[in-house]
Amino acid sequence: MARPSEYSAEFRSDAIALWRASAGTRTFKDVAADLNVNPETLRTWVRDTDAPPAVAGASDGVEGELARLRAENARLLKNEKERQLEREILRRAAAYFARETK
Template identity: 45%
Template sequence: MKNYPPQLKVDAVALYESRATIRSVAADLGINLETLRNWVRAADASRPRGRRAEASVESPTALEAENAALRKKVRELEEEREILRKSALSARQGGGAPRSGGGVYPRDD
């Protein structure tokens, strides 16, 4: 039985997960197919499973505060969008501030 360095095992499993075929990874690395399959199974067994493993560790109050801040930001962005929409509509219709006569400066007579 061969002893493989731990880093080789980790790299081989990662390569398998990126390519999705054990046969091609084993052939590329010169590792027995069943050896690699055992490494993949061992890696899968050591990973946490289920929703609880993926659940956030943040407290509900922290999530509520973040949610409130995000809702406030959404309201601000919606208001800005509405202002820009009205401005664009007004510009298309020829509205806007009235302009003075043709000159930039008043005449001195």
């Protein structure tokens, strides 16, 4: 289990805002040194806030799409079995009528 963060959400958001305000002129290392935070910690906070919201719910979308594709696959397999049965019936009928005409 991960240990609880020693930084509050307000501190994080203020640190991110400070970095974004000076992003063109200062590095993560410079801003982190001013805040007494590890530069990688600040970089992670910024990266996490930049992640698109769809990423958080992506697993639901992927699972839903997987379920839909599995259902479609089952339907297509059922249709293929029905077509195989129809072809077999037609093959037998053609063989029967071919014997009748001889």
